[in-house]
Amino acid sequence: xxxxxxxxxxxxxxxxxxxxxxxxxxxxxxxxxxxxxxxxxxxxxxxxxxxxxxxxxxxxxxxxxxxxxxxxxxxxxxxxxxxxxxxxxxxxxxxxxxxxxxxxxxxxxxxxxxxxxxxxxxxxxxxxxxxxxxxxxxxxxxxxxxxxxxxxxxxxxxxxxxx
Amino acid sequence: xxxxxxxxxxxxxxxxxxxxxxxxxxxxxxxxxxxxxxxxxxxxxxxxxxxxxxxxxxxxxxxxxxxxxxxxxxxxxxxxxxxxxxxxxxxxxxxxxxxxxxxxxxxxxxxxxxxxxxxxxxxxxxxxxxxxxxxxxxxxxxxxxxxxxxxxxxxxxxxxxxxxxxxxxx
Numbered sequence: 001x002x003x004x005x006x007x008x009x010x011x012x013x014x015x016x017x018x019x020x021x022x023x024x025x026x027x028x029x030x031x032x033x034x035x036x037x038x039x040x041x042x043x044x045x046x047x048x049x050x051x052x053x054x055x056x057x058x059x060x061x062x063x064x065x066x067x068x069x070x071x072x073x074x075x076x077x078x079x080x081x082x083x084x085x086x087x088x089x090x091x092x093x094x095x096x097x098x099x100x101x102x103x104x105x106x107x108x109x110x111x112x113x114x115x116x117x118x119x120x121x122x123x124x125x126x127x128x129x130x131x132x133x134x135x136x137x138x139x140x141x142x143x144x145x146x147x148x149x150x151x152x153x154x155x156x157x158x159x160x161x162x163x
Numbered sequence: 164x165x166x167x168x169x170x171x172x173x174x175x176x177x178x179x180x181x182x183x184x185x186x187x188x189x190x191x192x193x194x195x196x197x198x199x200x201x202x203x204x205x206x207x208x209x210x211x212x213x214x215x216x217x218x219x220x221x222x223x224x225x226x227x228x229x230x231x232x233x234x235x236x237x238x239x240x241x242x243x244x245x246x247x248x249x250x251x252x253x254x255x256x257x258x259x260x261x262x263x264x265x266x267x268x269x270x271x272x273x274x275x276x277x278x279x280x281x282x283x284x285x286x287x288x289x290x291x292x293x294x295x296x297x298x299x300x301x302x303x304x305x306x307x308x309x310x311x312x313x314x315x316x317x318x319x320x321x322x323x324x325x326x327x328x329x330x331x332x333x
Contacts, residue, residue: 007210010293014217021221028224036220039255043212045175051204052179055197059186092257093288094215098204101298110303117307118314121286127258134262135269135278142326143279146318150283154310161306 043094050095054102067107072163074112079155082112083148086119096120111159118151211293218290219255226254228264232271235281247273247280248315252287252308261285276323283315 022029057066070078082103091099100113123144131140183201187194231254235247254261265278287308288295295304 005210006293006297007208007214010214011210014214017221018217021225032217032220032224034220035223036216039219040212040216041172043216045172045179047208047212048201048205049175049179051201052182052197054204055200056182056186058200059190059193059196094212094291094294097291097294097298098208104299113299113303114307118286121288122283124258127262130259130262134266139275139278139322139326142322143282143318146279146321146325147283150314150317150321154314158303158306158310162302 043092046092046095047098050091050099054099057102057106063106066103070103070108070112072109072111072159074109076156078109078112079115079152079159082108082116083119083151083155086116086121087123087148088125089116089120090124090126091120093121109159110162111155114158115151115155118155119148122147122151208294208297211297215255215290215293222253222255222290228267231264232267235268235273235277244277244280244316244319247277248284248312248319251281251285252289252311254285255288255290258282274323275326276319276321279322279326280315280319283318284311286314287311 018029018032021032068074070082072078074081086096089096089099096117100117103116104110104113128140128144131143135143179201183194183197186197231250235243235250251261261282265273265281268281269275269278289308292304295307
């Protein structure tokens with residue numbers, strides 16, 4: 001049987017969808033391709049930066065250290081640490097998963113990873129001013145606090161289910 | 164905005180190069196570890212990133228913000244609430260792109276809880292599933308996606324209770 005990378009399957013699906021889009025409306029498809037290029041160029045530098053970060057950790061931090069901070073044994077504290085890292089991490093969402101997977105390969109628990117993923121995507125120190133501007137101070141404060149707390153319980157549940 | 168993005172891109176790339184060269188100068192073997200990690204991971208994800216970019220690009224063009232606003236309405240009623248907790252999972256983009264859209268929703272009369280549920284559900288990030296499953300596996304991705312709906316639900320209820328009420332609780 002021919003081994004096929006998952007990435008190739010996604011690419012084929014994406015190209016088929018592009019084909020359907022092109023068939024339906026050319027102009028829109030052109031716009032979509034332009035947007036795609038822009039997204040690609042925005043994502044790549046951040047990804048490269050995160051990969052450098054992963055390399056740095058690889059070079060200087062042992063798996064043991066990661067496991068002792070974010071592993072199953074550190075339990076609740078591990079999830080909280082991971083959430084805090086997620087809050088201050090300036091990653092774009094596409095960079096969150098490779099980094100999370102990397103941490104998991106080095107002994108971080110699923111619960112910690114989940115905590116990190118939730119806060120990295122949903123809480124951003126850099127987006128706070130924008131959120132206040134668009135949605136108000138009261139909303140922003142409440143939403144970010146609730147997100148942190150709910151992410152904790154959700155991550156805990158995921159740890160129990162996936163361990 | 165475009166200029167800003169380009170500068171951002173340059174900043175990230177130059178920072179990456181500077182860090183790698185700096186470590187390489189300090190310790191050649193550690194520098195090589197970083198270079199190898201970047202090289203291997205990059206080509207491991209390149210096809211996925213291209214596919215994901217196409218998905219998000221198509222979505223952006225075919226489902227424009229006014230359409231989303233029309234579909235979601237005020238996000239009130241059970242149907243609206245369920246929609247607000249699930250539909251945004253399909254969207255791409257960063258928080259920078261959803262806030263303006265949410266402001267419009269808010270101006271159309273959406274409740275605070277619906278807005279908060281929208282943001283949470285948007286954190287589901289289904290367009291990134293190829294990346295998530297590659298690095299964390301299908302079980303993690305599927306469990307996380309199901310929980311994000313629950314997360315969004317509870318979030319909406321809490322936010323309606325605390326923020327929407329005229330009496331100041333916070």
